Structures are given as C-alpha cells and as structure tokens.
Amino acid sequence: MQQLRLIKLRSTDALPFGLLLLADETIAAIEKYIYASAVYVLMQSGETIGVAALYPLSADELEIKNIAVAASHQNKGFGSFLIRQLIELARTQQYKMLVVGTADTGLQQIRFYERNGFKKYALRKNFFIEHYPQPIFENGVQLKDMVLLRQPL
Template sequence: MIRKMIISDIVKVTQIESKVLGNTLGIDFLYDELNVNPFAHYFVYLINNEIIGYIGFRIYDDSAEMMNFVISTNHQNQGYGQELFDYCLEYITKLNVKNISLEVRKSNTKAKRFYTKNGFLKAYTRKNYYENEDALVLMKEV
C-alpha cells in the first residue's frame, strides 16, 4: 500500500535511509518538510503495515525536484521501487508537473540504471555535492 507520509513515519524512514544510503535527510528536515513546506509531497510504501521505502518531492509550479527515494535493502529488486515511482509519477502528472529533476551520486550505478530506464537524462554534474563525491543532475520530461 502507498500512502502519504505522516509525522509518525519519520523515525522508520530515517532508519531505512541510514541503513541503505549510509546517511539520512534527518528527522528535523523531514519534520519540517511535512509540517512547514507547502511544496513538499512525500509518500511511503507499506507491506503488512511496515514501511519498506519512501519517496519525496518538492513541487514548484510545473517542476518537481525529487528529494529522496529509497527502498529497504531486503525489498529491493522486487518491483516495489518501480511501483512507488509510477504512483508518484501519476500523482505529479495530475498536478500538471512538466519535468522532474534529481541528484544522484556518480557512483550509484543501481540508481542511475533505474532512472535511465525511467527516461531520465543527465543534465549536468555538481562537483563535490556529496561532501567528496560528484552528483549527476538528471531530468525527465513528464
């Protein structure tokens, strides 16, 4: 089941982020996104009432910026990420979003493969975006 993220989801989401990504956007950041930021749209994927992943966007006018997207390690490669992404793509299309952008670590081949498969193209590189690693900025027209 996919639903909008709520405050009580934050701790579990940050635990998944830390385990899978080695870092997290942080409890305070996510709390502010859900409570303060009117442009934030976050969703969680649940199996048997347990959060297995989430995705978050900021939507400004006709553009969306993906803030983070993660599926727990033991649920990867089973189609859950694709299902969550497709759900959000349909959601943002209804809000008249015309393009999506995101940053991905240059070394994250699994994520780059997923985004390429879903129609994202490299726009440019942000040097040392992740402390000591470059980020690729990818874009997709919706």
C-alpha cells in the first residue's frame, strides 16, 4: 500500500459526500451523524480514495458510522488497510471498543468486518424501515434489520 495517508478533516474542509454516499443512502441520513463525527480520508498520491466517520458512543466506545472506498479501488485491500488504521486511532485515543453496523442482508459487508476481527453481538430490528423515509433495496432485497459488530481494543 504505497503512498497511503490517513488525514483527519477539519470542520472547515469539504466533506467527500460522493464517497460517503457509497455507504449511506442519503445526504440527510449522513448529516444526522457526520458533524458530530471525526472524519478521515484515505489519500493515495494526492487522490481521495476512501473515507471513514468515527462517532463516539461513550468514553469507551467508538462507532464507525460510515466507511467507504472508491469503486475503482475496491477489492484491493484498501478497506482492510483503512480498518486497521481506524483500530489504531481508536486505541491511541484510549477507546476500549470499536463498533460498526450494517444491513443484515449485506453478507459481503458482514464477511468483510468479520475478516477484520469484528464479531456480531446484536441486531437492531427494523432499523432501515424506521430511520429512512424510503425503502432501501440491496440485491433486490429490502433492508430491514441492522447487524451490529464489535471489536475489543
């Protein structure tokens, strides 16, 4: 992974909504958490290829609210690199647990998190029905429940 840098955005920096929308359905949904999150971009040779938003749940728990890698850079290890960087950031900030949620139908995403050390621990029933105004479909299946995964730090 040559020339990769993780950079924390300042509150005055433009948010990479194009990337953020790869992981969340609408700007309105993103705006519910993004301004209370620390936003990091993954840069390669001056190009923004990834993004992650970290939201503090408590003094001990940090949630990955959004994580995405540009389509042209997916399936090349950049997502796992980004996760490793986020784990290290959370550890240095003294968090004890890193949490992430994804659709129960997102088998590829669940496998990705499990490959990177996360374990399932809870299910938020009807999350995507109650928190989004329009039904969301992935691979022809309506999203309903959110699977929560966590990794002790």
